[in-house]
Amino acid sequence: MKVNPYLNFDGKTQEAFNFYRSVFGGEFTANMKMDDAPGTDGLNEEEKNRVMHISLPIGKDTILMGSDIVPSMGHTLDQGNSVYISLHPESRQEADRIFSGLSQGGDVEMPMEDQFWGDYFGSFTDKFGVRWMVNFNEQYV
Structure with a gap:
């Protein structure tokens, strides 16, 4: 089994993953916006530009993944201290x-x-x- 960390943000996924790529290197294997998905016509322009899914390989068997929440769809982001990403270089x-x-x-x-x-x-x-x-x-x- 492989385990890949998946991170959610409130409109900052692209910025965060550009930052992570600057540290880890590599290229995104996926980088889709919300307006790439069917049924998103009702989203405002800011939400249409949010990240639906992004993937960045950071190791041989590990992919860092993430997406933005969509407030108009009832999504909320609660940041907490219950999860760490543990790296072993x-x-x-x-x-x-x-x-x-x-x-x-x-x-x-x-x-x-x-x-x-x-x-x-x-x-x-x-x-x-x-x-x-x-x-x-x-x-x-």
Whole structure:
């Protein structure tokens, strides 16, 4: 089984995924707007331009996916602290690069440091309200 994180935003999906692509690299494998879907004629222009679905491969078996909510369809976004995306890069240098890139403009909870349990670890909330953990442990490379 593969597990892919799926993120929802309130009109900021394109901006967020452009930012994530600037850190992870790669190209979008999907990037559809709401007006690409049938039955969206009644949406206002701003909602028609929102992201219906976007996909960005960020690893061999991992795709970061997302979409915008559509307020006129009754969607709401509740940001919370119950979910983190946990990344496991293959080197300390890559851990530092990812942490530094994704945490720009965000709120660092724990800076990257060697931890008592053996991992090189840090956590933060990015500028879009998404929570991330970065873990590196040489034993698992």
